[in-house]
Amino acid sequence: MLKLNYRLKNRGLLKGSCSRYLVDGTRLFHCGEIKLNKCHPELVSAFQAERTAKYPLLEERDRVRCLTEQEKSEILRSSSTDVLQSDGLSLRMTNVFDNHNKCRHPERSEGSLAGGLRITPSPREEGVGERVFPFAKIKPLKRIMQKSAFTLAEVLITLGIIGVVAAITIPSLVTNYQKHVVETKLARFNSTMNQAMRLSMADNGDPDSWVERYHTYSYAETLEFVNTYFLPYMNILKMQSNSIKNGLDIILLDGSMFQFSIDVDGADIIYYINGKREINSRNSFSFQFSKRIDWSTKEVNSSNFIEPYILNWDGNISHLTSSGIFRACKKGCTNCGYCTKLIQLNGWKIPKDYPW
Numbered sequence: 109m110l111k112l113n114y115r116l117k118n119r120g121l122l123k124g125s126c127s128r129y130l131v132d133g134t135r136l137f138h139c140g141e142i143k144l145n146k147c148h149p150e151l152v153s154a155f156q157a158e159r160t161a162k163y164p165l166l167e168e169r170d171r172v173r174c175l176t177e178q179e180k181s182e183i184l185r186s187s188s189t190d191v192l193q194s195d196g197l198s199l200r201m202t203n204v205f206d207n208h209n210k211c212r213h214p215e216r217s218e219g220s221l222a223g224g225l226r227i228t229p230s231p232r233e234e235g236v237g238e239r240v241f242p243f244a245k246i247k248p249l250k251r252i253m254q255k256s257a258f259t260l261a262e263v264l265i266t267l268g269i270i271g272v273v274a275a276i277t278i279p280s281l282v283t284n285y286q287k288h289v290v291e292t293k294l295a296r297f298n299s300t301m302n303q304a305m306r307l308s309m310a311d312n313g314d315p316d317s318w319v320e321r322y323h324t325y326s327y328a329e330t331l332e333f334v335n336t337y338f339l340p341y342m343n344i345l346k347m348q349s350n351s352i353k354n355g356l357d358i359i360l361l362d363g364s365m366f367q368f369s370i371d372v373d374g375a376d377i378i379y380y381i382n383g384k385r386e387i388n389s390r391n392s393f394s395f396q397f398s399k400r401i402d403w404s405t406k407e408v409n410s411s412n413f414i415e416p417y418i419l420n421w422d423g424n425i426s427h428l429t430s431s432g433i434f435r436a437c438k439k440g441c442t443n444c445g446y447c448t449k450l451i452q453l454n455g456w457k458i459p460k461d462y463p464w
Contacts (some may be wrong), residue, residue, distance in 0.1 A: 294393055299340060301377070305413055307341040314412070316411040325369070329354075343359055344360055350385075355369030356366050393416075395415065397418055419445075437450050441463070
């Protein structure tokens with residue numbers, strides 16, 4: 109259903125206000141141009157209400173017939189009643205049309221309404237008239253748009269939930285990342301040291317004779333040993349002395365560091381992930397080379413390769429984490445010597461029960 113009030117004004121320009129769209133998609137045709145003013149907010153979008161639609165004049169053969177003087181008179185006499193009805197279409201003409209009629213009759217017209225007014229589809233699909241389609245009413249749409257906004261309380265609640273989730277998940281993500289870094293560096297260090305050993309064995313023979321048994325090396329002896337058997341076969345950043353067992357601190361290219369020393373039990377290697385001498389289960393990891401099995405025997409372990417520290421280990425995994433053992437890998441340990449072996453037995457992956 110469509111109700112239109114037309115007023116010819118301002119040199120024949122056709123202005124109209126609409127209260128409902130045509131449901132059947134019928135075209136309305138006008139001469140010159142049409143301006144839409146003050147369209148009902150419930151039925152016409154803000155975009156269409158503010159828009160001025162201009163239509164080009166038709167060619168001679170396509171122009172739509174305007175009302176004749178006789179038709180205008182009939183409409184004026186019936187201005188207080190609905191005079192045009194067809195297929196649910198109702199037009200109420202309440203204003204006076206001006207006397208200018210610049211359009212000509214088309215050669216062919218379709219459809220005839222009461223009072224002689226014809227509504228004729230254009231032979232062209234574009235450029236003339238206006239096709240009106242059924243659309244959703246604007247008032248429900250406005251309600252939806254108003255409800256789509258968030259209140260301050262909703263925003264604060266959402267941010268609070270996000271903060272709680274972040275507080276729960278971020279520490280876990282950071283811990284997992286740190287564990288991954290430790291696993292990667294440990295496996296790489298073990299591979300680097302053993303590769304250097306194999307290369308050195310090709311030049312220096314059987315490593316069983318490299319270390320003098322039951323002898324604590326001085327700093328000069330340790331330096332000579334390292335320069336002979338290890339450093340020529342690996343890349344380092346720098347080397348410096350330390351006061352622990354007359355040892356050396358050797359800094360690698362990735363910033364990590366290992367301490368090397370030799371005492372009566374054999375060679376000790378302590379690897380520091382962050383390059384600092386901090387003893388804990390997250391940073392310091394002990395290795396050994398040509399080390400005695402225990403203090404009561406002269407039998408030696410790992411004379412030809414680098415391995416995790418296992419001095420006095422009885423071979424049971426539970427012994428590596430036993431709280432009564434000085435080198436046990438446990439929470440708050442001050443030596444943590446067995447932690448490296450614990451990780452190696454798990455495929456160089458930190459176990460779930462690891463004292464991180």
